[in-house]
Amino acid sequence: MLNPLSTFLGELHDPDGADRVLEEFRGILEDSTIGKIGHNIKFDYSVLLWHGLRVQGKLFDTMLAAWLAVPDLRRSMDYLSEALLAYTPIKITSLIGEKGEQQKSLREVDVEKVAEYAAEDADITLQLSDVLRPKIEEMGQAEVFETVECPLVPVLAHMEYEGVRMDVDVIKGLSEDLKSEISSARNEIFELAGTEFNLNSPKQLGEMLFDTLKLDPDARRTAKSGQYQTSERVLQRLAHKHAIVQKIMDYRVCAKLKSTYVDSLPGSVFEGTGRVHTHYEQAVTATGRMQSHGPNLQNIPIRTEKGREIRKAFVPRNSDFVLMSADYSQIELRVAAEISGDVGMGQIFSEGGDIHTATAVKIYGVDNEEMRRRAKTVNFGIIYGISPFGLAERLDIPRTQAAELIDQYFEQFPGVKKYTEDTISFAKEHGYVETIMGRRRYLRDINSRNTTTRKGAERNAINSRIQGTAADMIKIAMSLIQDEMSRRRLNSRMLMQVHDELVFDMHRDEADELMPIVERLMATAIPMSVPIVVEMGVGEHWLEAH
DNA sequence: GTATTCTGG
DNA sequence: TTCTACCAGAATACG
Numbered sequence: 215m216l217n218p219l220s221t222f223l224g225e226l227h228d229p230d231g232a233d234r235v236l237e238e239f240r241g242i243l244e245d246s247t248i249g250k251i252g253h254n255i256k257f258d259y260s261v262l263l264w265h266g267l268r269v270q271g272k273l274f275d276t277m278l279a280a281w282l283a284v285p286d287l288r289r290s291m292d293y294l295s296e297a298l299l300a301y302t303p304i305k306i307t308s309l310i311g312e313k314g315e316q317q318k319s320l321r322e323v324d325v326e327k328v329a330e331y332a333a334e335d336a337d338i339t340l341q342l343s344d345v346l347r348p349k350i351e352e353m354g355q356a357e358v359f360e361t362v363e364c365p366l367v368p369v370l371a372h373m374e375y376e377g378v379r380m381d382v383d384v385i386k387g388l389s390e391d392l393k394s395e396i397s398s399a400r401n402e403i404f405e406l407a408g409t410e411f412n413l414n415s416p417k418q419l420g421e422m423l424f425d426t427l428k429l430d431p432d433a434r435r436t437a438k439s440g441q442y443q444t445s446e447r448v449l450q451r452l453a454h455k456h457a458i459v460q461k462i463m464d465y466r467v468c469a470k471l472k473s474t475y476v477d478s479l480p481g482s483v484f485e486g487t488g489r490v491h492t493h494y495e496q497a498v499t500a501t502g503r504m505q506s507h508g509p510n511l512q513n514i515p516i517r518t519e520k521g522r523e524i525r526k527a528f529v530p531r532n533s534d535f536v537l538m539s540a541d542y543s544q545i546e547l548r549v550a551a552e553i554s555g556d557v558g559m560g561q562i563f564s565e566g567g568d569i570h571t572a573t574a575v576k577i578y579g580v581d582n583e584e585m586r587r588r589a590k591t592v593n594f595g596i597i598y599g600i601s602p603f604g605l606a607e608r609l610d611i612p613r614t615q616a617a618e619l620i621d622q623y624f625e626q627f628p629g630v631k632k633y634t635e636d637t638i639s640f641a642k643e644h645g646y647v648e649t650i651m652g653r654r655r656y657l658r659d660i661n662s663r664n665t666t667t668r669k670g671a672e673r674n675a676i677n678s679r680i681q682g683t684a685a686d687m688i689k690i691a692m693s694l695i696q697d698e699m700s701r702r703r704l705n706s707r708m709l710m711q712v713h714d715e716l717v718f719d720m721h722r723d724e725a726d727e728l729m730p731i732v733e734r735l736m737a738t739a740i741p742m743s744v745p746i747v748v749e750m751g752v753g754e755h756w757l758e759a760h
Numbered sequence: 761g762t763a764t765t766c767t768g769g
Numbered sequence: 770t771t772c773t774a775c776c777a778g779a780a781t782a783c784g
Contacts, residue, residue, distance in 0.1 A: 510778045600774070666772080
């Protein structure tokens with residue numbers, strides 16, 4: 215993946231020449247009355263931002279447009295050109311060669327050739343926009359495109375540009391701790407097993423547990439390769455049979471944290487800034503959610519004691535700042551209540567009660583820790599398009615009992631039942647479902663004769679409207695917040711988005727001004743009759759702020 | 761390149 | 770009869 219940082223800052227061999235070119239275009243690029251069209255325009259915006267130029271004016275991204283207007287097509291410009299314009303563009307490889315050792319840089323190529331390539335690139339983008347613009351209208355995606363996606367492009371570019379500061383010393387300390395824990399766990403496991411093997415190989419581990427130690431004669435095997443399953447769930451059920459099992463779980467926790475986070479995050483720190491500049495992908499998921507990579511900041515541990523320590527390494531830019539986190543409380547259940555119009559569920563939220571406790575009271579008639587835990591599982595099941603099989607698996611109860619539980623739930627929340635039925639029948643009739651903002655997800659398999667396939671599509675339909683609406687909501691909030699922050703010329707910066715959470719580098723003096731703004735704009739981004747609650751926190755690192 | 765596992769929402 | 774809970778990224782093993 216190309217990176218504006220390395221591609222355009224580090225390797226530029228003629229910065230003066232580049233600056234002169236930049237100055238030629240500065241007037242147009244910074245003119246807010248002139249719209250800009252680009253394919254993956256966040257990339258171009260970012261490059262210019264790193265060169266101190268802030269692009270103004272309305273942005274039209276043909277890649278985003280294609281995502282919404284022709285969702286089945288691949289999103290590379292070359293492919294779209296062939297599919298929509300019946301024209302095969304000059305291949306970049308015809309200028310710089312195939313990917314590999316001797317691939318050239320564009321600046322080593324004859325300028326005439328580069329000019330032809332670049333001009334064609336611009337021309338195709340313009341032509342694609344002419345084709346895609348009416349298609350967005352036809353597909354009913356104009357509102358999502360105009361009010362959700364396009365305004366978000368510069369917001370994401372700025373978040374990537376800002377990055378987040380990492381305290382590498384925190385990471386180094388964790389690395390040492392984990393190293394010794396892993397080493398002693400390994401020794402104990404091999405001692406108990408009587409032999410050494412590769413602990414990271416599920417295959418070898420499965421053979422040790424089930425062939426050598428014979429811990430479970432009815433051990434489950436994986437569907438694809440027929441290996442023994444050694445997942446957390448499986449180990450959990452085996453834990454009482456042999457001391458080695460707990461040790462393996464301990465080892466796995468530490469090995470995962472070390473390899474995926476502790477050892478890899480320092481490598482993502484960009485030397486030029488000392489910060490981690492993640493990339494956000496706006497147009498990839500089926501539901502409308504974003505993805506983060508390089509590194510992925512959306513799966514930093516929080517659920518376990520050990521794992522959450524990693525969040526202490528995410529720190530404010532300097533001592534004048536703190537990290538501020540704002541996250542939606544139970545957003546998907548609130549959205550479910552809103553879309554379904556279920557009166558009882560809406561009432562629970564209006565009264566400000568605990569949704570899982572209230573659900574436990576409704577379906578079990580009692581309120582204790584265990585029933586609340588089960589009700590919570592049921593509530594998640596609702597969002598995902600519940601099935602007796604799936605619920606039984608997660609609650610570890612018989613399928614028949616799970617089915618009764620679902621009946622019980624739907625009796626108490628008839629609006630939710632109607633939502634699932636209406637959503638499925640709409641999907642069967644139209645072949646797609648929509649979020650509140652009109653974002654569509656097409657479901658090819660919704661009328662499949664294969665029951666498993668069809669049921670899967672039905673769950674996608676139920677889940678997509680909910681997850682997609684929540685995604686729309688936070689995307690809108692981000693644009694509104696960024697606008698308000700720059701209008702007020704705040705020094706605080708939006709840094710991260712984690713699906714239902716926004717994290718800010720907040721100047722200490724701006725707390726009283728910024729926090730009410732963030733809270734209000736997040737809560738009202740999409741007007742709803744169910745109250746939307748935003749929980750906020752401040753701290754010297756991400757863990758403290760959350 | 762595919763499969764498995766684990767991290768998050 | 771089916772062996773599925775939804776949406777993702779990344780590390781590792783293994784053919």
